[in-house]
Amino acid sequence: MEKRDIARSILAATILLLSFDPASGGSLKTESLEQKIYEISAVRAKMIDKIDQAVEIRTRLGQRFSELRDEIRAEQTRCEIHSDQQALQNLRIRYNLSLIRIIRAYTDRLNERIDFFQTANERLRFMVQQINDDIAIINTLEDMEIEKLIKRIDRLLNEFIPQTEKHVFDAAEILPVSIEQIWNEINMNPAEKRTMQTDQSFSG
Amino acid sequence: MGEEEKKSEARTKLDSSTKGDSQPAGEKETAPETTDPQAEISHPENAAEKETAAAPPSDPAKTDENQGSPEVPAKKEENEVAEKKGTDAEDDPNKESTENLLNKEKPNQPAKKKLSAKFAVSALLIVAVFSGFFVFDNRSKLKTIKKEKLKVSASRRVSLKNRQKNQSTHQTESSLLDAKIREINALRDTLLHKQEEILELKQDYQKGIDELEKEISDEMQKKGISTFLQAMENRRIEFGLQTIQRRQIYIRKLERPLNWIFEASEELLYIKRQALVDLQIAEIASGIDLNMHMQQIKAAAEKYKLTADKLAIDLADVQPESCATIWQRIEHSRLKNTAAQSHSKNQIISEQICKGDFARLAELTEISPETAKCVIQLQGSGLFLSGLTELTPAAARHLFQWNGSWICLNGLRVLSLRAAHYLFQWPGDWISLNGLTEFPAEIGQALLQWNGTQLELMGLRDIEGSPEKIGIEFLAQWEQFGGKLFVPDNVRKKINAFNREPAGA
Numbered sequence: 001m002e003k004r005d006i007a008r009s010i011l012a013a014t015i016l017l018l019s020f021d022p023a024s025g026g027s028l029k030t031e032s033l034e035q036k037i038y039e040i041s042a043v044r045a046k047m048i049d050k051i052d053q054a055v056e057i058r059t060r061l062g063q064r065f066s067e068l069r070d071e072i073r074a075e076q077t078r079c080e081i082h083s084d085q086q087a088l089q090n091l092r093i094r095y096n097l098s099l100i101r102i103i104r105a106y107t108d109r110l111n112e113r114i115d116f117f118q119t120a121n122e123r124l125r126f127m128v129q130q131i132n133d134d135i136a137i138i139n140t141l142e143d144m145e146i147e148k149l150i151k152r153i154d155r156l157l158n159e160f161i162p163q164t165e166k167h168v169f170d171a172a173e174i175l176p177v178s179i180e181q182i183w184n185e186i187n188m189n190p191a192e193k194r195t196m197q198t199d200q201s202f203s204g
Numbered sequence: 205m206g207e208e209e210k211k212s213e214a215r216t217k218l219d220s221s222t223k224g225d226s227q228p229a230g231e232k233e234t235a236p237e238t239t240d241p242q243a244e245i246s247h248p249e250n251a252a253e254k255e256t257a258a259a260p261p262s263d264p265a266k267t268d269e270n271q272g273s274p275e276v277p278a279k280k281e282e283n284e285v286a287e288k289k290g291t292d293a294e295d296d297p298n299k300e301s302t303e304n305l306l307n308k309e310k311p312n313q314p315a316k317k318k319l320s321a322k323f324a325v326s327a328l329l330i331v332a333v334f335s336g337f338f339v340f341d342n343r344s345k346l347k348t349i350k351k352e353k354l355k356v357s358a359s360r361r362v363s364l365k366n367r368q369k370n371q372s373t374h375q376t377e378s379s380l381l382d383a384k385i386r387e388i389n390a391l392r393d394t395l396l397h398k399q400e401e402i403l404e405l406k407q408d409y410q411k412g413i414d415e416l417e418k419e420i421s422d423e424m425q426k427k428g429i430s431t432f433l434q435a436m437e438n439r440r441i442e443f444g445l446q447t448i449q450r451r452q453i454y455i456r457k458l459e460r461p462l463n464w465i466f467e468a469s470e471e472l473l474y475i476k477r478q479a480l481v482d483l484q485i486a487e488i489a490s491g492i493d494l495n496m497h498m499q500q501i502k503a504a505a506e507k508y509k510l511t512a513d514k515l516a517i518d519l520a521d522v523q524p525e526s527c528a529t530i531w532q533r534i535e536h537s538r539l540k541n542t543a544a545q546s547h548s549k550n551q552i553i554s555e556q557i558c559k560g561d562f563a564r565l566a567e568l569t570e571i572s573p574e575t576a577k578c579v580i581q582l583q584g585s586g587l588f589l590s591g592l593t594e595l596t597p598a599a600a601r602h603l604f605q606w607n608g609s610w611i612c613l614n615g616l617r618v619l620s621l622r623a624a625h626y627l628f629q630w631p632g633d634w635i636s637l638n639g640l641t642e643f644p645a646e647i648g649q650a651l652l653q654w655n656g657t658q659l660e661l662m663g664l665r666d667i668e669g670s671p672e673k674i675g676i677e678f679l680a681q682w683e684q685f686g687g688k689l690f691v692p693d694n695v696r697k698k699i700n701a702f703n704r705e706p707a708g709a
Contacts, residue, residue, distance in 0.1 A: 037617070038641060041594070041617045041618040042618050042642070044594070044618070045618040045619065045620035045621075045623075046620065048594070048596050048597065048622075049597060049620040049621055049623075052597040052598060052620075052622050053622065055598075119439045122439035122440055122443050123439070123443065125443065126447060129447050130447070130450060133409070133412075133447075133450065133454060136405055136408065136409075137405065137454065137517070140398070140401045140402055140515075141402070141461060141512060141516065142510075142511075142512040142515060143512030143513070143515075143516060144516070144517070145516075145519070
């Protein structure tokens with residue numbers, strides 16, 4: 001029994017020594033940071049997919065918007081509509097404006113979400129750079145305080161992971177503008193400007 | 205004159221001379237022999253007399269009388285007479301010649317014997333005394349020499365022993381000190397190696413800063429950014445500037461461990477050299493305390509033992525350079541170098557690729573859709589993009605239109621589902637994705653669309669309790685369709701086990 005106790009004590013002491021060994025501590029830190037890089041990379045991959053998906057849909061919506069707008073203009077010409085009241089009384093124009101209103105709301109929301117994911121992606125990319133910089137320091141100086149960094153990473157991951165696991169946005173949350181407002185924008189031809197701006201952001 | 209008359213006359217002379225002379229006989233007898241050799245030459249008769257005197261006594265009765273006590277005075281008288289004769293003979297040659305004549309005329313045999321015996325005894329005694337003295341003297345001298353020799357040899361032995369002892373002590377100390385010197389030498393080498401590592405790290409950070417500045421410059425040019433406010437609205441530029449700030453802090457903070465190592469290595473070198481000098485001198489000089497050196501080395505080794513806490517950098521209370529200042533520097537550099545723009549590495553390689561130069565293709569770490577469009581112009585069977593760490597679906601969409609048989613993307617840590625979708629529509633045969641650690645089911649589903657023959661996934665990590673990380677069933681199915689997978693052993697076992705199970709089990 002005594003021998004067994006001694007053996008246990010030696011084993012416990014060895015484990016304690018190993019656990020306090022800075023080199024092993026350094027490698028543990030490196031491993032945990034590398035694991036964080038992997039976690040971040042996985043989240044970033046999902047985010048990039050979300051951005052890609054959102055940009056793709058936004059492009060399609062932009063095309064739909066152009067088609068509807070062109071149809072309104074054609075209808076306006078065909079029916080010789082000059083006043084706002086006439087236009088809003090034309091069913092094709094009214095429905096098209098209604099669709100454009102929704103498309104506009106979706107596009108606006110998509111733009112917000114794309115911006116959010118792009119910012120999140122850049123933030124996570126920045127974190128990966130910092131992790132790589134810190135790993136280099138740990139490998140050279142055999143240790144570094146990483147608890148704060150890990151906390152920051154975890155906070156970010158906790159914020160971004162749920163965003164990647166759900167849909168890009170919830171349609172029930174959107175708030176479309178009024179038809180009159182859309183008509184004014186199209187009539188004043190601001191939509192082309194918007195489309196141009198949107199096209200630029202699609203390519204990003 | 206007749207013979208009888210001569211004898212009586214001689215006797216009378218002898219008697220008269222004996223009465224007034226008390227000189228010892230021996231002296232008087234020997235004196236003419238030794239002191240006056242001329243007497244022999246001038247008076248040949250004297251020599252004859254001497255011979256007679258030196259001859260041993262032939263009469264035993266007389267010898268007994270000589271040795272016996274009652275007749276000693278008479279004998280003394282005779283001796284005295286004889287001595288007197290000798291003396292007189294010296295003084296007066298006429299007397300001597302008379303005596304000689306008398307001796308010749310009347311030889312006295314017992315007296316002769318006595319004399320010769322006396323001479324013999326005295327000679328023997330002299331010889332004995334001399335030889336005894338000689339022997340004694342020699343012996344005592346021999347003893348002294350022996351003793352001295354013994355003393356010398358003993359002292360030599362002691363000194364030799366002491367020397368040997370000192371030598372062995374010195375050797376032991378020397379070897380111990382040698383070991384200690386080697387120890388601090390090794391420690392110094394470790395420190396210098398660490399110094400090199402830190403310097404390299406600093407250089408890497410500086411290179412990273414330079415590269416980031418070029419990337420920011422590229423971004424500013426691409427997006428038409430000309431003010432700091434515009435720059436801070438661009439996330440890539442904002443985080444790039446923050447990364448530069450952090451790396452500058454790291455570079456500054458690494459000075460502390462560098463200085464510590466420099467001081468430590470210099471002190472260790474000094475201690476080592478000091479010990480080496482004394483170690484050399486200790487062979488010929490006393491008063492060298494090698495033990496002191498050992499203690500000094502031991503203390504230095506303990507003091508400069510390389511530990512994480514001694515190299516630690518303190519990132520608290522740091523004052524980074526402001527982002528505005530960094531941006532101004534980049535902008536100033538950009539405007540200054542408009543003629544000969546210095547672009548980021550990826551930008552330069554992308555431009556080269558789009559000009560048809562694919563030499564640095566493998567160095568790309570990021571690929572834009574525009575660059576991907578240029579890459580597909582590459583003629584060859586293999587496309588090696590191992591430097592890529594991420595791949596956007598937009599770039600993948602163009603990239604996997606390339607015509608070839610092997611694509612190597614081993615730098616990718618993660619493959620997004622959309623990128624996988626484009627990848628597994630590629631018409632080639634062989635894909636290497638050895639950087640992937642996971643291959644989830646949704647990616648596995650995308651794989652089933654691929655008609656290629658070989659897929660390398662040697663980096664997969666099968667974590668117990670996380671079966672969702674690797675879609676084993678899809679990998680197994682793809683193999684069943686004729687594909688060849690390269691996976692780690694533990695994953696291979698699972699795939700094989702899956703393939704052995706009956707369908708629907």
